Amino acid sequence: MSMFSPFNTTAMATETNQETGKLEFFLDVPFPSSREATMALRSLSPDREPRRGGISKQLSVSGSTLSVRWSADEARILRVSVNSFLDHLSLVVETMELFGPPVDL
């Protein structure tokens, strides 16, 4: 199952990986440039999952898109993780907005 945004930019999808039986969740976030996507990546990477077991996620940047992949045992844990990640992501995007586009120093 996948959900596409009204602007057809962000894609989200959930699947059950047949091999591992784990739930996988993908999120692609478009940024105006690859620089900004990378900045977001670096801000969000250090966050470890509070509950080590049962959930893991991977962040990567391709072009100007930040991609996040979750792998979880249970839907509830997945939901909590995605929720808190979105909060962090919102904070990052709002901060970037406040400071304006990246400048070369």
Add this chain to the structure above:
Amino acid sequence: FPAHRGNMAFPTMIQSKVRILLRLLWCKQTAGSKAFRSRLVLGIETSCDETGAAVMDESGAILGESLHSQKEVHLRTGGIIPTVAQALHRGNIERVVQEALDRSAVAPAQLAAVAATVKPGLALSLAVGLSFSQRFVRHHNKPFIPVHHMEAHALTVRMLQPLHFPFLVLLVSGGHALLAVARGVDDFLLLGRTLDEAPGDTLDKVARRLSLRKLPRCAALSGGQAIELLAQDGDRKRFRFRTPMGQTPDCCFSFAGLRNQVTLLIQKQEAEEGVEEGTVLSCVSDIAAATQHTVASHLAKRTHRAVLFCRTNRLLPSQNPTLVLSGGVASNQYIRKALAVVAEATGLQLLCPPSRFCTDNGAMVAWNGVERLREGIGILAPEVEVSYEPRAPLGVDITAEVRAAAIRLPSIRIKIP
């Protein structure tokens, strides 16, 4: 608890967070010091003696523009020499286009289309703009929109403020004079045009014959601008000229006869003052004033007839009908006032773009590109061959119908303070 594919419902909290994020991200992509709405068009103008380029968005906002005017060069030579104009276009076009792109911080890849003037104009000048544009669109693989110079002038006002079709437009410049009803982006009814010279050309030539360039305050001005400046201090009633085409009740124009009258008067005054041609006469301001007044009067009368024709034939809306004045000569404030008198007397709203958009520029071409892009008309693939046309009539010619109507004008006092 296992969740099967397709059973996972997205919790509303996640959905709403995603929506907020999307709005934030989308705003980020479109906001900034220059907010732009979707598609961008590069407009290029080289029909006569100005090389212009501009990058514009669909709302008519100019993101960046550049202009190189050859006015100074041609003033020194006393007129436009086509080969000189061509050489100047060739030498400046790349720089002008690059400046427009740089100032708008837009890369060629981000453009939706390139629009360029292909008709009418000086063949050698048009050729430069067209060949540059074709190379550009083929190199960057962009759609190409050929633009009619007069159509671009006619629609300029729509770039600056909302104006609905149909409207009456008087276009007066160094190369053209015409009265038309604009009914759509590529739908025009031609009511009248000049039978010989264009008023801008007449004013320039009179200025040259009067040697106005020799006056310090006129040194940097074009002929028409010099006439306007001197006329301010002149007595327009001292010399009387006959308004052209008094016997022909149509909407066409003629300026050659007037110029002849002016030339004969100048010769007479030179004899009276005992000076050679090339010396500035003492009565130069009065001659300038009389010439300008007669040009304005002729334009006003033809326009008045055009309005009456339109009303009779229901060519204009009953709600807020509009007269648009555009082209280089429209920068002349005296002529604007004369048209304002006509507009007021006939119940029309007069609209005139600011001077910098009345003369040739890249922005009006970009805007015409935007209008065509929005309607999806006249957009060509880059590989299509396009030729320039030095002569290109505007719209559908109904000058004969106007002549047949033989409308007599009620008198209006053209009194300009």
